Amino acid sequence: xxxxxxxxxxxxxxxxxxxxxxxxxxxxxxxxxxxxxxxxxxxxxxxxxxxxxxxxxxxxxxxxxxxxxxxxxxxxxxxxxxxxxxxxxxxxxxxxxxxxxxxxxxxxxxxxxxxxxxxxxxxxxxxxx
Numbered sequence: 001x002x003x004x005x006x007x008x009x010x011x012x013x014x015x016x017x018x019x020x021x022x023x024x025x026x027x028x029x030x031x032x033x034x035x036x037x038x039x040x041x042x043x044x045x046x047x048x049x050x051x052x053x054x055x056x057x058x059x060x061x062x063x064x065x066x067x068x069x070x071x072x073x074x075x076x077x078x079x080x081x082x083x084x085x086x087x088x089x090x091x092x093x094x095x096x097x098x099x100x101x102x103x104x105x106x107x108x109x110x111x112x113x114x115x116x117x118x119x120x121x122x123x124x125x126x127x128x129x
Contacts (some may be wrong), residue, residue, distance in 0.1 A: 001023050001024055002027050003023065004022070004023040004024075004064060005019045005021075005022060005023075006019065006020055006021035006022065006023055006028065006063035006065050006066045007019065007021075007065065007071065008020065008036055008061055008062060008064070009038065009064045010061035010064075010065070011038055011058045011059075011061040011065070012032065012033070012034075012037075012038050012041055012058060013038075013041065014031070014038035015041075015113070015114075016033050019031065019064045020065070021062050021065070021066055021084050023066055023067075026125055026126045026127060027063050027122055027123065027124070027125050027126075028063070028064050028066040028068065028072075028119075028123070028124040028125075028126065029124075030059055030063065030066075030121055030123070030124060031036075031087045031120040031121055032064075032077075032079070032119045032120065032121040033055050033058035033059050033062070033083060033119065033120055033121070034053050034055065034058075034112060034114060034116035034118070034119045035050075035051040035052075035053070035054035035058075035116060035117075035118065036058070036114070037054065037060070038058070043114060043115070043116065046084050048118070049088055049091075049092060049116055050090055051080075051116075051117060052085075052088060052089055052092045052118055053092055053095075054119055055119070055120050056070070056092065056093070056096045056120070058094055059073075059120060059122055060096070063122075063124055066124065066126070067126055068124050070096050070097060070128045071097070071098070071128075072124045072125060072126055073097070073102045073122045073123070073124045074103065074123055074124065074125050074127050074128060075102055075103045075104070075122060075123040076102045076103070076104045076105075076119070076120060076121075077104070077105050077107065077120060077121050077122070078104065078106045078107065078118070078119075078120050079107050079109050079112060079118065079119040079120065080106065080107070080108055080109070080117065080118055080124045081108070081109055081110070081111060081112060081116075081117050081118075082108075083106070083108040084119065085117070085118070086106050089106070089118070102122070112123075
């Protein structure tokens with residue numbers, strides 16, 4: 001099955017040897033997003049809530065570039081350098097997702113690229129919303 005590389009200027013450019021997303025059939029694999037501002041490629045200024053929102057906005061931009069939306073996400077992985085922020089992820093996630101919610105994992109990690117405190121990646125299946 002052919003694969004399509006997804007790219008948008010509305011999300012941060014890839015900062016390594018990867019694509020923003022890869023579409024295979026109706027499935028789209030969204031690469032990890034950290035709270036980078038697409039226009040500046042700098043970390044967003046602000047509290048943890050602002051950082052989490054920036055990550056969701058980045059994921060949403062890539063999802064839209066692939067022809068879907070966050071409503072099509074079936075699996076979400078959340079990486080946090082401090083798991084005490086997990087309740088805040090839940091709170092903010094409620095502004096971006098409605099039931100049925102995607103499957104999800106939350107993983108505590110020692111560090112993330114560019115010193116980020118949060119990173120998320122996702123798997124999306126088009127036409128599920």
